[in-house]
Amino acid sequence: MDKARQKYLQQWLRTQQKPIKKLLGLNILLAGISSLILVAQTYLLATLLHELIIVGTAREELLPHFIGLIVGFALRAFILWAREKIGFKCGQNLRQIIRRQIFDKIHQVGPAVINRKPAGAWATIMLEQVENLHNFYARYLPQQALSVIVPVVILIAVFPINWAAGLILMLTAPLVPIFMILVGIAAADSSQKNMATLARLSGQFLDRLRGLETLRLFNRAQEQTEHIEDSTEEFRETTMDVLKIAFLSSAVLEFFTSVSIALMAVYFGFSYLGEINFGAYSTPITLFAGFFCLTLAPEFYQPLRDLGTYYHDRAAGIGAADVIVEFLEQPSFNTQQAQARLPDNQSAVEIRAENLVILSPQGQALTRPLNFYLPSNAHIALVGQSGAGKTSLINVLLGFLSYQGSLTINGIELNTLDRIQWRKNIAWVGQNPLLLQGSIRENLLLGDIQASEQEITQALAQAQATEFTDKLGLDSEIKEGGIGLSVGQAQRLAVARALLRKGRLLLLDEPTASLDAQSENLVLQALRQISRRQTTLMITHRIEDLKQCDLILVMRQGEIVQQGHFEQLQHQGFFAELLAQRKQDIN
The missing domain is CATH 1.20.1560.10 (ABC transporter type 1, transmembrane domain)
Incomplete structure (x- = not known):
């Protein structure tokens, strides 16, 4: 030194x-x-x-x-x-x-x-x-x-x-x-x-x-x-x-x-x-x-x-x-003096990207120019191989990465939004839900969530989690990392937490990747219910289950190569290749 x-x-x-x-x-x-x-x-x-x-x-x-x-x-x-x-x-x-x-x-x-x-x-x-x-x-x-x-x-x-x-x-x-x-x-x-x-x-x-x-x-x-x-x-x-x-x-x-x-x-x-x-x-x-x-x-x-x-x-x-x-x-993208706020009278968000280039923390381009539109209350899937840029897109929506071009939320440029206020509008369910040592109730309210007993009960029912929470009780202690619960039970608690958060944008990152067939069906059923009240963007490799999505974005090597419904994409281009590979892996 x-x-x-x-x-x-x-x-x-x-x-x-x-x-x-x-x-x-x-x-x-x-x-x-x-x-x-x-x-x-x-x-x-x-x-x-x-x-x-x-x-x-x-x-x-x-x-x-x-x-x-x-x-x-x-x-x-x-x-x-x-x-x-x-x-x-x-x-x-x-x-x-x-x-x-x-x-x-x-x-x-x-x-x-x-x-x-x-x-x-x-x-x-x-x-x-x-x-x-x-x-x-x-x-x-x-x-x-x-x-x-x-x-x-x-x-x-x-x-x-x-x-x-x-x-x-x-x-x-x-x-x-x-x-x-x-x-x-x-x-x-x-x-x-x-x-x-x-x-x-x-x-x-x-x-x-x-x-x-x-x-x-x-x-x-x-x-x-x-x-x-x-x-x-x-x-x-x-x-x-x-x-x-x-x-x-x-x-x-x-x-x-x-x-x-x-x-x-x-x-x-x-x-x-x-x-x-x-x-x-x-x-x-x-x-x-x-x-x-x-x-x-x-x-x-x-x-x-x-x-x-x-x-x-x-x-x-x-x-x-x-x-x-x-x-x-x-340097942090979040240190910018961004003060714009989303109006509170809207239930869901619409997202539009024009020539969006996502940048790494060192300022290097992680993607090619991206152009897409995510309508409000729509269920959108994001698919592609590992390294295609899906996680980078999620990180820029969360405000963790800077960008060039335009990325607007309800017509407001993302880099002008108050980052704390914007993230309060986002609910997240990932592959490995975060559960801390404490009671089930404390984990459901993690992140300063304000909810009544009736809202907690309703969220657990919608997340198909009451079958085990009724037996254990909301004050039952769980260990760090969710020890004491199965992977499926932990994931359903994460879905219930997303419900209680009442976000206007729901981000899902492989929410059923580690689940067995029965748990997967329960979690997907709960996610379909909560996605109707907000805009949903889901990263997934299980592309055979995307028929109900309103829009599918297909990414490859940092660019969006296809957009459309399942019926439009299943027989053409890179999506057809991914679908064929997925079926081969299953068989």
């Missing part, structure tokens, strides 16, 4: 701290108060030793000093506890904010971008990468301020007592941050490489886990096991590289601070022997002065040492931010 990129990412990380600026300020203020208490404690302790050993003062007279020490320890312990709580709260708040930004961006870009990476890679961004930002805000940023405040406070306390000791501290202090900067350059690159390797490993492992049965069926389990072993070994090596830099830098930082403290100890040792006679403003160097300065010397370097420890949190934060920022700054 070049320096310009690192600098940009660090600026981005700092701009994210605005919501927690007050908490960060409170954290730093408490640490500053703690440093003042530390100086006062050291002063009391040095005075006690001087009075007891050199002056011979009675212990009873020094009782206030002892009480002051105890109070100081208690206050510093309380401040340390409060700072830990505040630091955790800072990191927690920022993680929630950044995860919300990622969720919002995922909502904007849609499946066209999401499907370009495996699910494991997105899980890594949402979990590990965001978690790696925690210590940057909870520890590194406060410590960066403390590495300046605490040394300055100690220098202000030491210089009036002994300028030579203060000069030793001031001249040796820059050695620590200089070395941290040198190490940080290598640490950021290692951390970024480690995160990228982890993302690849997560994606590969999750994909292999999901396809385990298929891999075993084709006798590829051993091959994929070896591939995962290689990826795991690569991750181990990158992790060890990060740890190697961390341990090496810590050792060197300890070396520099130890030498600096030893240098001050040598100065006071020779001063007490009478070999050195400077630094004390022409006054004798007392036990108080030596003990005070030597006790504060480790505390002077401690914030810098802690910053060196947390400097790796900075490197990890920059490595994680690189991946997060790359995703958040992707």
Whole structure:
């Protein structure tokens, strides 16, 4: 990673701290108060030793000093506890904010971008990468301020007592941050490489886990096991590289601070022997002065040492931010300021496309110019082989892809519509319905659907789902992914949800692809009922069941090659070829 990129990412990380600026300020203020208490404690302790050993003062007279020490320890312990709580709260708040930004961006870009990476890679961004930002805000940023405040406070306390000791501290202090900067350059690159390797490993492992049965069926389990072993070994090596830099830098930082403290100890040792006679403003160097300065010397370097420890949190934060920022700054079709709205007094939508060219997120053409008209309340089928452009057409209708040419909804250009309002008019049923862990009722109302008990009962009846929902009950719990229901039951719940959504456009993507014959007939029957009240566009490979469709669009290699009714198309062109191939596959 070049320096310009690192600098940009660090600026981005700092701009994210605005919501927690007050908490960060409170954290730093408490640490500053703690440093003042530390100086006062050291002063009391040095005075006690001087009075007891050199002056011979009675212990009873020094009782206030002892009480002051105890109070100081208690206050510093309380401040340390409060700072830990505040630091955790800072990191927690920022993680929630950044995860919300990622969720919002995922909502904007849609499946066209999401499907370009495996699910494991997105899980890594949402979990590990965001978690790696925690210590940057909870520890590194406060410590960066403390590495300046605490040394300055100690220098202000030491210089009036002994300028030579203060000069030793001031001249040796820059050695620590200089070395941290040198190490940080290598640490950021290692951390970024480690995160990228982890993302690849997560994606590969999750994909292999999901396809385990298929891999075993084709006798590829051993091959994929070896591939995962290689990826795991690569991750181990990158992790060890990060740890190697961390341990090496810590050792060197300890070396520099130890030498600096030893240098001050040598100065006071020779001063007490009478070999050195400077630094004390022409006054004798007392036990108080030596003990005070030597006790504060480790505390002077401690914030810098802690910053060196947390400097790796900075490197990890920059490595994680690189991946997060790359995703958040992707251009999105949905970021356009589109404010037009569909009138609420229409029951269905009509869609017209003229010279429509669908574009990928990178701006490349995914289709040739498309021209079609979808009447309101019509049932339209979209057929074609895989890769023909059917999913791209669905994604552009959902507002997830940009386009050239014209695509109007009830005469209004799609790219001028308010995207959120437009999607509220769409109901969707796909091959694999989304069911989350929760009750059947909660899954039916997913997506902020407002429906009464009577409407839910009616929707379940129309979706042919009452045969199992009456037995289970609407409050029956189902597991993540619909575990506990059959594929057909889950699909009928998805149909019922589409009914409750009361959309004006119904999009169907292979809704019966994974169903048995009985479940397929039930789902198709339910879909025919709900498609009468809205415009329906269905992607399907089961082209033998399209006789009841009002219009069929046939796509091939990114263009619409045929349009018409089943009777018009079944004996000619590419549709006849698809129909013949389908019959051959069935037989």
